Amino acid sequence: MSTLVFSKSNRKDAAMTDVPWKRYLNRVLWYATLLGVSVPFVFPFIWMVSGSLKSQSEITAFPPTIIPETFRWENYVEIFQYQPFAQQYFNSLYIAVVVTISIMFVASLAGYAFAKIKFKGANLVFLLLLSGLMMPEEVTIIPNFFAMSTLNLMNSHVPLILLPVFGSQGIIATFLMRQFFMSIPNEVEEAGIMDGLSRFGVFWRIALPLSGPALAAVAILSFLHSWNLLLEPLVFVSDLDKFTVPLALNNFSDAYGLPLWHLQMAATSLAVIPVLLIYVIAQRHIVQSFAMTGVKG
């Protein structure tokens, strides 16, 4: 497995060393272009935060303002009065944590077996598993709906945990873990077996402790996947108290469906900004986790 290193290219562009003012102009154009391209990536976040601090009448005002006339911090209080947003936020958090831990556990077990244990049927089963990797959730959501109904799990969080763990996200994780374990030399494990460890012991005591980076990547991807889930909550959850954040965001409308943009933007900011902050701090790790998913097998 290749790891992504953001090394700087040591190649120099010959064309840029010609004339000083030309080089300067090139620089300016270069940054101007990159900044210009940044606009659609950054502007939504700015607009979101700006909208979140406006009053309901200012937000529909024409022409709109980027910096609100008066900062309405009350919006951030009102969202919690409008619906049980704290509960909903907690729901999303704990579901994402359970999903992440479950995936780490299930996927590292399976990934280890596919990488290290030679057993009958392994290839066939792995192939079958991979067939689920790309499949849209919409294909299986209907039977899963009836399955969950039969198990009396409608309007609960269990489907929101089970489906991602055993759906495409779990498969991606299995795949990543398998790739990682394959890179561990067999000699390391043989030593463990000499010491009398069982197969599970080898996995638990030797292989797993070595797999920190891969597990971290799996954790990051799984958490975000669960945090962002929309279709499953939409189908399985109906009670406001059991909503997750994405569902709740779409529910900031008055009782009759007209969007309350100012509250919606405040709630969206609360959902997005913590994740963004963590991303900015740990961006190297996070970006690398995503990069791993593209490594070809």
Place this chain on the structure above:
Amino acid sequence: MLSVVLKTFGDLMSALVSQKKNLFSGETLSGWLFISPMMFGFLCFFIIPVIAIFGYSVTEWNILSQDSTFVGLQNYQEIFTENEEFWLVVRNSLVFAGGLVPLNIALALVLALALNQKFTGVVFFRTVYFAPVITAGAAWAIVWSFLLQKESGGVNQLLALIGIDGPNWLREPNWAMFAVIMTRVIKNVGLNMILYLAALQSISPDYVEASSLDGATPWQRFRHIIWPLLAPTTLVISIVTVVGSLKVFDHIYLMTGGGPESGTLVLAYYIYERAFEFFEIGYASALAVILFVLTLVLTVGQWLLKQKEQ
């Protein structure tokens, strides 16, 4: 209770392995035990459901009346011959994929090439272009539908600064499709950019240097050296992006609801709508079968293409 299961699970495996000291043979049972949690779930929530949709698809089954009758291939017949809406959905899905995939890949490549240069601020720009990837799709779609309002929307305000009277983005079928494609590209292009960047950085500088000495122009260098070396990455990216475009749900659900004039009704959303808003389980399952086959054909097709190339 679970802790017991877990312990038994571990004990079983220990027992198994301690009998056979050989690392590389006779581990079939332990292998199956390791994969059993994953495979049990996969069987329950993927394999069986996939088989089930084939079964559902030959019934007429309304969720409310709670009884289903076998109707053979009638749903498929209705989809392909009687329902004009389905062909509109097919057209929309093609337009969506056809617009999104090339745009996404081209933009990703350009950004990756740019960020592969040496300059101050490269980390900043990488952080910026990748930020939407980690942002919740629902949040992204909601903010954009706010931005794309006709008069008070931020986009038209920006356009007005340079003298353009922006359209009513989410209200006119062609603009709505364009808007959904663009917002989706901006949301996900960072991922492909990173994959390209990783590939670019694994290209040995010697290759490139050698060609510059030969007097190749930057374009020639890209066309004849870099682009061919990126081919495997491009293939992986294409598969993921094409299939990803079939899955699009949250943008459609939150931004347009399939409208206006059904102009953004795409297959994945259409399945949801038929099943969970109009409760036509049989019909929606037939659509799900179509999506299943389509995804399979596309994935396997591209994979075969890759095998052939190698």
Place this chain on the structure above:
Amino acid sequence: MIMRFIKLTTAALALGMTAGVSQADDLRFTVWTGSEAHLSMLNEFADGFKATHPNTNITFETIPFADYVQKISLQIGGGNPPDMGWMLEGTAPTFIQSNILADVSDTLQATANYNFEDLSPSAMGLWQKDDAVYGVPFSTSPFVIFYNQSLLDAAGLDNPNELHAKGEWTWGALRDMADTLADAEQGIYGFETMDGQGYDGRVWEVLVPLVRSYGGDVWQGDTCTLNSATAVEAVQVYHDMIFKDQSAVPPGEMGDFFNGKAALTYTQISRASKLDEADFDWGIAPMPSGKAGSAPIIGQAAVVVFKDSPNRALAEEFLAYMTNEAGVARMAEFFPPARASVLGSDAFLNSNSRLTPSAMRIVANEINNGSVMPSHVNMPVIKSATRGTFDKLWKADADIEAVFTEACSRINKQLTRK
């Protein structure tokens, strides 16, 4: 780490397992309101019911309005119906036909002093089939005009009630008024349709009042009549307001009457609660007349019991308790009642602190003369099949008749489908 994982998972599983299963005496009651005032009133009913049924716990579950029918249907389809809940008029025929609702007539007849005859027959129309009763309306709320008196004063115009008194309150008058009051500079529109949503799923709430007041209707029997000259003429008025006068809030934009950004709108009186902080004077008036006079429209909501409820008998008793005379009078604070005795009472005229007795008289009048929105067994499909077609109306150069003809060809298929 492993132990924590196990604990969390078991907790999650246990949470889920108990969620769907209701105890013997627990009633699950679904509503679409999240308003604390509404919920505390509902909880009063639950407490009152406890006096005679000490072991009964009633929980009110809020499902957002936009998804209400969908979520309820999914719960029913999945075999976990709520015990009882609110139900909108448009869904009634589908649900009755699908045999989902319980016939509560026996329970109502057996309830002492229920006074069933007091429920107005026109309001009960949708909920009765032969001798069976599938629900009792708790809210029969007419569409009324809300106007911004401050803007009218500034422009020196008569308000809609004054015009109504002179017999001049027509759609034409509304159009002129909106045109005068619209002020693009200030971002103020003349007119906003119901809840500002006339272009999407609730296009019907825009078309029906117009078309009926001009003497047409969306269908008669099994035939769609939306493409008649009357209907086209009626909708043309509104179309002109958007595209010629530019006085009505156009598609994709938001006006907001309740924040002073639109001079006129029509909606139901429960929205008056959104005007508590309004910095302008306002009033309500009857809907304007069309060529065929006035044709008030009533939105209706009923309490129903689901047939497959495990506690059906108990749920039926609670329904009877909520909708007896005292219960209906209590709910009249928010929901105009379907009981003749309550509707005519002074108590009703004074029941809404936000509206004067004379305003409440307008409400009572509209209820007495109103008709409900169209409904049909295939209504959900009709709505979906015409959604894309109606979108074509909202263009400056739209050919309304052609659009309606296309809509009718789709509607006719569903009207005759069994």
